[in-house]
Amino acid sequence: MKRVITYGTYDLFHDGHRRLLERARALGDYLLVGVTTDNYDDSRGKLNVQDTLMRRIESVRESGLADEIFIEETDGQKITDVQKYDVDTFAIGSDWTGKFDYLQDYCRVVYLERTPGVSSTQLRAHSHGIVRLGISGSGRIADRFILESKFVSGVNVESVYSSQLASAQSFCNRHELARSTSNYDEFLESVDAVYIASPHEFHFEQACTALRNGKHVLCEKPLTMSFQDSEELHNTAEKHGVVLLEAIKTAYSPGFIRMIAIARSGVIGTIRDVSATFTKIALAGSREVVSEFGGSARELASYPLLAIVKLLGTDLVGLEIDTILDPTNRLDLFTKMHLRYNSAFATATVALGAKAEGNLVVAGTLGSLYVPSPWWKTEQFETRFEDPAHNKKYFFKFDGDGLRYELAEFVSLINSKETTTTFKLSRKESLFIQSVLDAGNVALLSAPNTTESIHVIASIPAPFT
Numbered sequence: 182m183k184r185v186i187t188y189g190t191y192d193l194f195h196d197g198h199r200r201l202l203e204r205a206r207a208l209g210d211y212l213l214v215g216v217t218t219d220n221y222d223d224s225r226g227k228l229n230v231q232d233t234l235m236r237r238i239e240s241v242r243e244s245g246l247a248d249e250i251f252i253e254e255t256d257g258q259k260i261t262d263v264q265k266y267d268v269d270t271f272a273i274g275s276d277w278t279g280k281f282d283y284l285q286d287y288c289r290v291v292y293l294e295r296t297p298g299v300s301s302t303q304l305r306a307h308s309h310g311i312v313r314l315g316i317s318g319s320g321r322i323a324d325r326f327i328l329e330s331k332f333v334s335g336v337n338v339e340s341v342y343s344s345q346l347a348s349a350q351s352f353c354n355r356h357e358l359a360r361s362t363s364n365y366d367e368f369l370e371s372v373d374a375v376y377i378a379s380p381h382e383f384h385f386e387q388a389c390t391a392l393r394n395g396k397h398v399l400c401e402k403p404l405t406m407s408f409q410d411s412e413e414l415h416n417t418a419e420k421h422g423v424v425l426l427e428a429i430k431t432a433y434s435p436g437f438i439r440m441i442a443i444a445r446s447g448v449i450g451t452i453r454d455v456s457a458t459f460t461k462i463a464l465a466g467s468r469e470v471v472s473e474f475g476g477s478a479r480e481l482a483s484y485p486l487l488a489i490v491k492l493l494g495t496d497l498v499g500l501e502i503d504t505i506l507d508p509t510n511r512l513d514l515f516t517k518m519h520l521r522y523n524s525a526f527a528t529a530t531v532a533l534g535a536k537a538e539g540n541l542v543v544a545g546t547l548g549s550l551y552v553p554s555p556w557w558k559t560e561q562f563e564t565r566f567e568d569p570a571h572n573k574k575y576f577f578k579f580d581g582d583g584l585r586y587e588l589a590e591f592v593s594l595i596n597s598k599e600t601t602t603t604f605k606l607s608r609k610e611s612l613f614i615q616s617v618l619d620a621g622n623v624a625l626l627s628a629p630n631t632t633e634s635i636h637v638i639a640s641i642p643a644p645f646t
């Protein structure tokens with residue numbers, strides 16, 4: 182019996198899939214079909230797969246063309262599968278020509294002509310339309326965002342807004358966008374959604390105007406400069422039935438999500454301590470160290486606080502801060518935020534003018550979990566135990582600089598019929614992060630102006646006492 186094998190995602194099962202399976206089957210007597218898992222798709226940059234894995238398997242089964250269906254989870258699996266299933270022929274569409282020649286050492290490799298004019302990508306765009314996105318801001322993060330947006334299907338960046346028209350125009354030309362403007366209302370008219378990457382102090386007003394006009398908003402962190410403003414944004418989004426997502430990219434990346442799930446699953450016991458560090462040597466004169474809205478906590482603490490709220494929740498019982506201020510402008514340069522919970526502690530260490538090892542350590546009653554630097558781009562972590570024989574390492578892919586994950590989540594929420602919110606970063610978690618930043622800021626404002634290190638006790642943020 183001649184055995185043939187083929188692989189695919191089979192999202193929104195279409196005629197191209199059916200014809201490929203028919204021809205693959207005709208190459209032998211028995212057809213094995215590998216269907217990719219969501220995680221594997223994520224790692225390959227297929228970020229907007231619409232059907233669930235079960236649905237996709239079901240579609241292949243319903244075609245009646247597969248004799249056996251299995252799951253493809255990892256790179257390199259094909260070599261093992263070909264040997265395990267004693268395969269004679271590997272078949273795949275012509276869009277992959279040459280890519281699987283390495284399998285010729287194990288079986289015959291056939292590239293079948295792809296059916297023109299149909300693809301899951303096209304169908305996804307068709308069923309929802311393409312989200313027309315505008316970017317507010319034309320700085321470095323906006324540049325990176327455009328590059329990353331190419332990896333997310335169902336969205337097209339069309340325009341850019343900047344209060345400086347020349348800067349908007351040069352950004353627009355650089356990225357071949359359709360429009361640039363320095364008029365915010367005009368900017369909003371031509372888009373369905375906006376990504377706000379302007380300086381922090383403009384987030385609130387820009388996001389609020391967009392939400393009130395029924396536009397979905399993906400907004401850089403920190404969402405606003407105060408808890409009240411952030412709460413108002415969330416309420417406005419809810420009222421208008423649109424998506425508001427805070428762009429803390431780590432929250433949406435597969436490795437981080439998995440790490441949180443493992444830490445909270447009891448594998449390392451009850452969590453007693455979380456220590457998360459994020460530091461950066463900022464360029465002299467850069468906005469981060471000059472603007473009154475900068476400083477290490479506002480610029481960087483969203484990441485450690487994200488890990489802390491995900492691991493320990495929002496029931497805070499104490500908040501204290503150690504910091505070293507820049508005496509010329511009172512911006513915090515090296516800051517440690519100590520969060521106390523009923524049965525656990527957490528420390529967020531951030532700095533703009535110093536370098537520490539940027540790792541994340543979670544201490545539990547049975548073991549620890551260690552994520553090496555840069556933990557916010559989670560590619561690997563390890564659970565560690567008293568007996569090192571039980572240690573276990575986990576590996577993931579973190580593609581590009583990760584902005585694609587937040588954008589993919591944003592687009593899928595926009596397209597979702599059921600919900601405009603996500604478990605990956607809930608409203609409550611986003612507001613918790615904001616309120617800790619706020620409380621810290623208020624406490625620091627009352628601190629003496631000195632070059633010596635300062636210790637302040639912050640009031641526990643009101644909604645979380």
Ligand code: CTP
Nearest residue numbers: 189190191197201273274295296299300301302
């Ligand atoms: N295929 C095909 N003709 C098409 C579309 C897909 O022959 N018009 C083949 C692919 O070459 C592959 C298999 O069907 O061998 C499964 O492809 P998959 O990646 O699931 O489908 P696409 O429609 O290409 O998906 P996407 O647009 O997400 O890349």
